[in-house]
Amino acid sequence: xxxxxxxxxxxxxxxxxxxxxxxxxxxxxxxxxxxxxxxxxxxxxxxxxxxxxxxxxxxxxxxxxxxxxxxxxxxxxxxxxxxxxxxxxxxxxxxxxxxxxxxxxxxxxxxxxxxxxxxxxxxxxxxxxxxxxxxxxxxxxxxxxxxxxxxxxxxxxxxxxxxxxxxxxxxxxxxxxxxxxxxxxxxxxxxxxxxxxxxxxxxxxxxxxxxxxxx
Amino acid sequence: xxxxxxxxxxxxxxxxxxxxxxxxxxxxxxxxxxxxxxxxxxxxxxxxxxxxxxxxxxxxxxxxxxxxxxxxxxxxxxxxxxxxxxxxxxxxxxxxxxxxxxxxxxxxxxxxxxxxxxxxxxxxxxxxxxxxxxxxxxxxxxxxxxxxxxxxxxxxxxxxxxxxxxxxxxxxxxxxxxxxxxxxxxxxxxxxxxxxxxxxxxxxxxxxxxxxxxxxxxxxxxxxxxxxxxxxxxxxxxxxxxxxxxxxxxxxxxxxxxxxxxxxxxxxxxxxxxxxxxxxxxxxxxxxxxxxxxxxxxxxxxxxxxxxxxxxxxxxxxxxxxxxxxxxxxxxxxxxxxxxxxxxxxxxxxxxxxxxxxxxxxxxxxxxxxxxxxxxxxxxxxxxxxxxxxxxxxxxxxxxxxxxxxxxxxxxxxxxxxxxxxxxxxxxxxxxxxxxxxxxxxxxxxxxxxxxxxxxxxxxxxxxxxxxxxxxxxxxxxxxxxxxxxxxxxxxxxxxxxxxxxxxxxxxxxxxxxxxxxxxxxxxxxxxxxxxxxxxxxxxxxxxxxxxxxxxxxxxxxxxxxxxxxxxxxxxxxxxxxxxxxxxxxxxxxxxxxxxxxxxxxxxxxxxxxxxxxxxxxxxxxxxxxxxxxxxxxxxxxxxxxxxxxxxxxxxxxxxxxxxxxxxxxxxxxxxxxxxxxxxxxxxxxxxxxxxxxxxxx
Numbered sequence: 001x002x003x004x005x006x007x008x009x010x011x012x013x014x015x016x017x018x019x020x021x022x023x024x025x026x027x028x029x030x031x032x033x034x035x036x037x038x039x040x041x042x043x044x045x046x047x048x049x050x051x052x053x054x055x056x057x058x059x060x061x062x063x064x065x066x067x068x069x070x071x072x073x074x075x076x077x078x079x080x081x082x083x084x085x086x087x088x089x090x091x092x093x094x095x096x097x098x099x100x101x102x103x104x105x106x107x108x109x110x111x112x113x114x115x116x117x118x119x120x121x122x123x124x125x126x127x128x129x130x131x132x133x134x135x136x137x138x139x140x141x142x143x144x145x146x147x148x149x150x151x152x153x154x155x156x157x158x159x160x161x162x163x164x165x166x167x168x169x170x171x172x173x174x175x176x177x178x179x180x181x182x183x184x185x186x187x188x189x190x191x192x193x194x195x196x197x198x199x200x201x202x203x204x205x206x207x208x209x210x211x212x213x214x215x
Numbered sequence: 216x217x218x219x220x221x222x223x224x225x226x227x228x229x230x231x232x233x234x235x236x237x238x239x240x241x242x243x244x245x246x247x248x249x250x251x252x253x254x255x256x257x258x259x260x261x262x263x264x265x266x267x268x269x270x271x272x273x274x275x276x277x278x279x280x281x282x283x284x285x286x287x288x289x290x291x292x293x294x295x296x297x298x299x300x301x302x303x304x305x306x307x308x309x310x311x312x313x314x315x316x317x318x319x320x321x322x323x324x325x326x327x328x329x330x331x332x333x334x335x336x337x338x339x340x341x342x343x344x345x346x347x348x349x350x351x352x353x354x355x356x357x358x359x360x361x362x363x364x365x366x367x368x369x370x371x372x373x374x375x376x377x378x379x380x381x382x383x384x385x386x387x388x389x390x391x392x393x394x395x396x397x398x399x400x401x402x403x404x405x406x407x408x409x410x411x412x413x414x415x416x417x418x419x420x421x422x423x424x425x426x427x428x429x430x431x432x433x434x435x436x437x438x439x440x441x442x443x444x445x446x447x448x449x450x451x452x453x454x455x456x457x458x459x460x461x462x463x464x465x466x467x468x469x470x471x472x473x474x475x476x477x478x479x480x481x482x483x484x485x486x487x488x489x490x491x492x493x494x495x496x497x498x499x500x501x502x503x504x505x506x507x508x509x510x511x512x513x514x515x516x517x518x519x520x521x522x523x524x525x526x527x528x529x530x531x532x533x534x535x536x537x538x539x540x541x542x543x544x545x546x547x548x549x550x551x552x553x554x555x556x557x558x559x560x561x562x563x564x565x566x567x568x569x570x571x572x573x574x575x576x577x578x579x580x581x582x583x584x585x586x587x588x589x590x591x592x593x594x595x596x597x598x599x600x601x602x603x604x605x606x607x608x609x610x611x612x613x614x615x616x617x618x619x620x621x622x623x624x625x626x627x628x629x630x631x632x633x634x635x636x637x638x639x640x641x642x643x644x645x646x647x648x649x650x651x652x653x654x655x656x657x658x659x660x661x662x663x664x665x666x667x668x669x670x671x672x673x674x675x676x677x678x679x680x681x682x683x684x685x686x687x688x689x690x691x692x693x694x695x696x697x698x699x700x701x702x703x704x705x706x707x708x709x710x711x712x713x714x715x716x717x718x719x720x721x722x723x724x725x726x727x728x729x730x731x732x733x734x735x736x737x738x739x740x741x742x743x744x745x746x747x748x749x750x751x752x753x754x755x756x757x758x759x760x761x762x763x764x765x766x767x768x769x770x771x772x773x774x775x776x777x778x779x780x781x782x783x784x785x786x787x788x789x790x791x792x793x794x795x796x797x798x799x800x801x802x803x804x805x806x807x808x809x810x811x812x813x814x815x816x817x818x819x820x821x822x823x824x825x826x827x828x829x830x831x832x833x834x835x836x837x838x839x840x841x842x843x844x845x846x847x848x849x850x851x852x853x854x855x856x857x858x859x860x861x862x863x864x865x866x867x868x869x870x871x872x873x874x875x876x877x878x879x880x881x882x883x884x885x886x887x888x889x890x891x892x893x894x895x896x897x898x899x900x901x902x903x904x905x906x907x908x909x910x911x912x913x
Binding site for chain 1: 572573643648649650651653654655656657658660661662663664665666667668669670671673674675676679683704705708712
């Protein structure tokens, strides 16, 4: 939204804007935040993100931080993790959370959905093998319940098992007793969350990002 | 005299009961004639019934009873409906759309009131050359009339929208608007009433009006919230007196309503706030039966109230002495209402869409505009008008009734076909799955994290802060025992399990799998040899032993007696069947007690009971063999998954509960037995509660 005004001194913004879809104002605000987080350096490290005080009480903080350094989120073909990221990669990760535009066609909307679900999938699939195994899913649920102590651990296992069973039932349907369900593939994941309206749920309003108030 | 008639003695309660009976019978009747109830919404039918009854009374020569007096309506008929709505308000969508709802409720109603009032005044003033009674109508009464007629009515909206099953977003928008505009209506009503008495209006009065609005709205919410917290706190201590738990919910809410009305605050908002605030805490504290009681009582009362309201509307229409028909005024009102509504909705949506992520489409706007039904609240408010200050009261009432009839009949009847025609998204009946719940929570945390990284204190940040505050301080005060530590995911999971368990028991004999799949836990567990987990891992060892002992003793005793029982060949002796069942019942009850005593809901034990059945063994080793209940239904597998072992049962007594894969041939008797077992299990019976206090474990 908004007309593309070029901000003097930042010609690279237009490339970033094309690549990620943010407007110039949004990019400049996020750039300010990036510089704040990285203490005016050019690259961001994991410690910089861990140092954000508000993030400390988030149960899935480790995964969120990991997601920023996961190369699969930068472009679909890469793999592995990096130790530091530049502003461009920061912006690319953030672009996964842009709300869909009202005037999108069906295919665009579908690709936005896939994009966001891919991001979520990558967050769960920590060993990069393309499937979310039972162990990984258990880990996810455990992290979510990590604040409940011992009670959480046992129930987390049960919850993860039940969830896995559900996925298997929905995606595969019939399985012989000695077949083995390897894990949730991306297609199954898509099918699982098909009714979830993710393109609207997984969005942040970048309109009014005002970094002056926060640390 | 042996037999005497003394009607006056019982007159009032008798008449009330007759009306309630009539209302309920009518409701029954409509559902017996499905064709009519598909085309015509219930509310219309009820109004027609009211008309008929009123007509009959008039024909009989009697005076039509003034049933629709404002007191009865506001104090008795309205609260149950609103409480029902508030207690079961879906909080998440309501909060997500709160901005939109407030815009429609406040700004929309204000716009409607002034537009209708102002233009009506203009209409009345035209034709100066042709003196009409309308010319006597001043601006203020017109504005007051506008404010009465402009409010969307929650009762009517509920009645009509219930039947069209529209998608959640639209439902909550229109319904939320109808609830929240009460504050605006109350303020405008009292303001204009005062001014009409005073005669002149100044700017200061306008300013006071705005202040008054804030006080009314926020005050109402505050009163409701206080009573809600009180109710939640009280429910913390009711563990020994489960029977009166529902009473607290009802009485505190009604008191909230009355207290708010006492101070001329918005009673509806107080009631909504009370219900919404107390629900999460009360639900965590009360027993399952109390929860069911509350649910059914609320539904029952609100249903009867709604029916009565519509019937009374019909009766009051027939009551001729309050009517004065004036073509110009009435038609102008109806048209202006429609126009104002459409313009208001379109204009507001244009502004609102700039701030929403999920934009409102034209279809949505049409439904919102079309769903703006007026109802009995408008009529009662009109009834309350003072004749001295408002000489045109009768004309107002007629106009109000006409608008109500128009909206309820015309709009109510046509909205369903229009929804179909426009292919508006309907409500999704899909059950919440555990995966969606996990991901909802995950997304909440993810988005909060991203917002923190962005440095943006947005929605999610504040919601997260509120949740943490809630968890840390509020829950600790208001929720009894260790339930306050239970995170939402676990609570959801347990609820889901309970539901599945109950469903399974109900379907146990029918063999209708909900999910047509044969996927079971085996398929998911990694093939590598996992060290056999202790099946009862969550219980302490001592309790395990207890359970095992009980089961063993009971089983051994019965097994010894029925040594020759072979379910494949023998027809079960009914007497012995009974004995087995009784033993099973006793045992089930004991373990139910155990379950209730330990706060840990061990679903493995739970699951065990669905699978329990007698199996003959050749050897006398006291092993307990457990079978799966209905092999086809994967739900049963779901529950007993942790207990499932591969193929052969071990004969090691210390192994504890041993599971076997479902055998392929099951005879009829065992199925019957299963069914009986299921039925017994589904309701531990009234005695179970009494046994709760019995010290079971020494």
